[in-house]
Amino acid sequence: MxxxxxxxxxxxxxxxxxxxxxxxxxxxxxxxxxxxxxxxxxxxxxxxxxxxxxxxxxxxxxxxxxxxxxxxxxxxxxxxFEREWLTNEEVLALCKILLESRAFQKEELNGIIEKLMSQVVPNDRKTVNDIVKNELFQYIPVKHNKKLLSPIWELSQFICKQEIITFAYTRQDGIAKSRTVKPVSIIFSEFYFYLIGFMADDSKDFPTIFRINRIANLIGTKQNFNIPYKDKFNDGEFRKRVQFMYSGELRRIMFEFKGPSIEAVLDRLPTA
Incomplete structure (x- = not known):
């Protein structure tokens, strides 16, 4: 009524x-x-x-x-106060980063950008929307066609609980194998989200890298693991030293650079 x-x-x-x-x-x-x-x-x-x-x-x-x-x-x-709400400039910058990443399927990206737009005051919303709408219309995600928000969150929960997980992992050659892993971090790099983890059988001293869109049948084992503080995985150090998301032992190399700007090299190799 x-x-x-x-x-x-x-x-x-x-x-x-x-x-x-x-x-x-x-x-x-x-x-x-x-x-x-x-x-x-x-x-x-x-x-x-x-x-x-x-x-x-x-x-x-x-x-x-x-x-x-x-x-x-x-x-x-x-x-x-800005600590509670995103500014117009911040919303625009975040939208640009999301669009450039190409990481999410369009349905997921639309939902994220729509929520970001709700942070912009109505008087300015059309302006911000006009800036990004053409890029959003032309947006082409990466080709794996997998939604990522749910698995990213689920993996994050296992990381926080320090729980050993098992999953089927499909390699680049199409072969799927079962993996049992101690998950320690999630990292984004060049279009893809990656799970960083140590093999549960401790067969490797260095972390293994898994592309999250290739993970299926994720299950928690209810078994917890503990990593001593001195051995804890350091996301920041990993990012500085590993550039191309391939696992293996760290090596020190020397190279000679000839070019107009050393800045591009230092941006890619911050420990150089």
């Missing part, structure tokens, strides 16, 4: 409506709000003052979230 809300006679409904619209990033102009709610401008001003008091009481700092008046536009809007 449809019920008409009396905004004039019910201050609670009016405050909720104003707060919801501020949260959506709308610019609220006092005289227009007064006409819409059939109240005086003084009443709208009191509502805004009440919301300001509420925000001041319920947040750690008065500068964390507050209602500000824009003189040039003649309206009120909500300001959020």
């Amino acid at each position: 449809y019920l008409s809300i009396d905004y004039r006679g019910n201050k609670g409904f009016r405050l909720l409506s104003i707060y919801e619209r501020l949260n959506k990033g709308e610019l609220l102009i006092k005289d227009k709000m007064a006409i819409e709610f059939n109240v005086s401008e003084k009443t709208i001003q009191r509502d805004i003052d009440d919301l300001r008091a509420y925000l001041s009481e319920t947040h750690f700092s008065e500068t964390e979230v507050f209602i500000k008046y824009d003189k040039s536009k003649g309206g009120y809007y909500l300001v959020r």
